[in-house]
Amino acid sequence: MADAAGAGVDRKGYGMAGKVLIVTGGSRGIGAAVCRQAAVAGWDVAVNYAGNAEAAEKTASAVKAAGRRAIVVQGDMAEEADILRLFEATERDLGPIGGVVCNAGITGKITRVEDMTTEAMRQVMGLNVIGLMIANREAVRRLSTKRGGAGGAIVNLSSIAPRIGSANEFVHYAASKGAVDAWTLGLSREVAGEGVRVNAVAPGMIDTDIHATAGVPDRAHRLGSMVPIGRAGTAEEVAEAVVWLLSDAARYCIGTILNVNGGR
Numbered sequence: 001m002a003d004a005a006g007a008g009v010d011r012k013g014y015g016m017a018g019k020v021l022i023v024t025g026g027s028r029g030i031g032a033a034v035c036r037q038a039a040v041a042g043w044d045v046a047v048n049y050a051g052n053a054e055a056a057e058k059t060a061s062a063v064k065a066a067g068r069r070a071i072v073v074q075g076d077m078a079e080e081a082d083i084l085r086l087f088e089a090t091e092r093d094l095g096p097i098g099g100v101v102c103n104a105g106i107t108g109k110i111t112r113v114e115d116m117t118t119e120a121m122r123q124v125m126g127l128n129v130i131g132l133m134i135a136n137r138e139a140v141r142r143l144s145t146k147r148g149g150a151g152g153a154i155v156n157l158s159s160i161a162p163r164i165g166s167a168n169e170f171v172h173y174a175a176s177k178g179a180v181d182a183w184t185l186g187l188s189r190e191v192a193g194e195g196v197r198v199n200a201v202a203p204g205m206i207d208t209d210i211h212a213t214a215g216v217p218d219r220a221h222r223l224g225s226m227v228p229i230g231r232a233g234t235a236e237e238v239a240e241a242v243v244w245l246l247s248d249a250a251r252y253c254i255g256t257i258l259n260v261n262g263g264r
Contacts, residue, residue: 020094021246022046022086024077024135025104027056030157030206033239034101035059039066041243046090047072048104069094077104078127080134087138098152099246100139102132105157107173121172128176129183132156136187136198144194151195153246156184158202160261177202181257188255199245199253204261207232228263 021038025031027049035045036059045063047070049056056072063070071093075082090097105128108120136154143152161170162178180200188198205227227233241260244250 020044020046020090020097021099021101022048022090022097022135022139023101023103024048024086024131025050026101027052027059030203030235030238030242031101031103032059032062033235034103034242035070036062036066037236037239037243038099038101038246039063039068039070041247042068043099043246044069044094046070046086046094048075048077048086050074050076050104077102077131077135078123079131083131083134083138087142091142096150097139097142098150099154100135100152101155101157101242101246102135103157103242104131105176107170110169112168113171116172124172124176125179128173129179132180133183136183140187140191140194140196143196144191145196146194149195152197153250154187154196154198155242155245156180156198156200157242158184158200158257160202160204160259160264164264184257185255192254197245197250197254199250199256199258201238201241201245201258201260203233203238204259204264205232206238206260207234227261231262233260233262 019042021043023031023035023045026035026047035047038045045068047056047060053074060070060072071089073086073089075086077083106124108124139154141147143149145151158180159177161174162181165171166174184198184200191198238260241258245253245258
């Protein structure tokens, strides 16, 4: 169906081709919310997880309860072999991929830069940047019409951290998400003519267990009142933006960094 604004536009590759979605880090938090909402929107979902199999199975059950197919695939998204295995398992068990959400990521522990270890820097960059780049590459190889694909969408999870710097907390994390923004913009322009839309969502203060992993479980509750809207956001609110960017409704969004930050 075409409206006046979209009349005559060739939309091939800009919808939900294949209706099969990979979500990295899909077992908890924003990733799990994306899986649930994507299922309601009609996607079959490959739920990737690193270590919490029980949480991943719970997410997959929610996808199935929405009437869609789901598989659970363990894998460390900082490891190329695991990323390749995730894509291969998804194609084997669910069929051709139509979308990929690169959500897996870590903040690292709260620390000032002078106390930051090289290993901590490498861990954050390895997962948040290199792992995401590899997953994007594998998505393009399968989606690009230039390579015989049917097109589709990639959504990367960024953050407002590059804009605020995250001083005294997560400067390495902020730097990694700045790289995600630059990568998203560059890749989006590279493959826009090949039926592949690449965009990102940049959450602000969101109430998930990522804060507990960083060593400050009460952070969202403690700082939420400082957000202009007056509270921390929810994983579901971020997921709504992600699923919208996956959809045909966002067909003219290329290289968009969509802020979901309560005005922060």
